[in-house]
Amino acid sequence: MFKTAAGKAIRPTWIDAPPGSPGWAGYWTISRQHLTVVAEAVAIRDSLVNVEMHYSTTEQCDRRCKNAKGDDCTCSCEGKNHGDGDHASWTPVGDTTLVKSSGTRIATRQLTRAEAEAARLQRSLNGSQP
Template sequence: MPYAEDNRAFIHRTLGDLVRPERNQAEKCWEIARTHMRAMVEGLAERYGSVEVTIDFRTTSKCDTRCRDAGHDDCDCQCLGENHGGAAYWRGWIEVGETTLVEVGIARRTFLVVRR
């Protein structure tokens, strides 16, 4: 949200006095708990007419050791062959279970919310 003297007060009016928003100086943004996101986005859209929202969330990719270790052309894995035969050797796969591989990362999504 653009700088304004009353930004912290606006957050408290929108989310309640018990909320403790943190200012991320490096990213030049406010950080709030996920449970308050909907109310905050609606309040910002009402205040400014629209708001661009960026969300960082943890993602999990799944593959299979049989795909990663394959030496032939057959693959029925959800990666659609991206990791076939160890093609994505640089990925930080964690083996869980007998054959399942997972990779955890962070994804960022941005979207525009317009006042109703």
């Protein structure tokens, strides 16, 4: 399933649930670069996928993200700052990196089959990659 969606380069890792965890046996971890195509493939196959992303207590956002166009973001801001160009609440570190403290955060999202199919169609019409 993973290799069909993302190609040979993907290296998913299975993490067992802690002993006694009710209702689930564990979960897969994959690199962020494969997240979109794998989440869409699972949503199309199963009608719905839940995606949980864990972020550290310090967010690092890149000026390239803040000035970007489009909807994909690879930094820990979860796309919230993607293309907004407003750097006021961030501290510059070096030439491109912006940092702000935010505490521990877990982001959970659901992706439906219809949303996944629409996203794939839009990318194909734009000629862009996930």
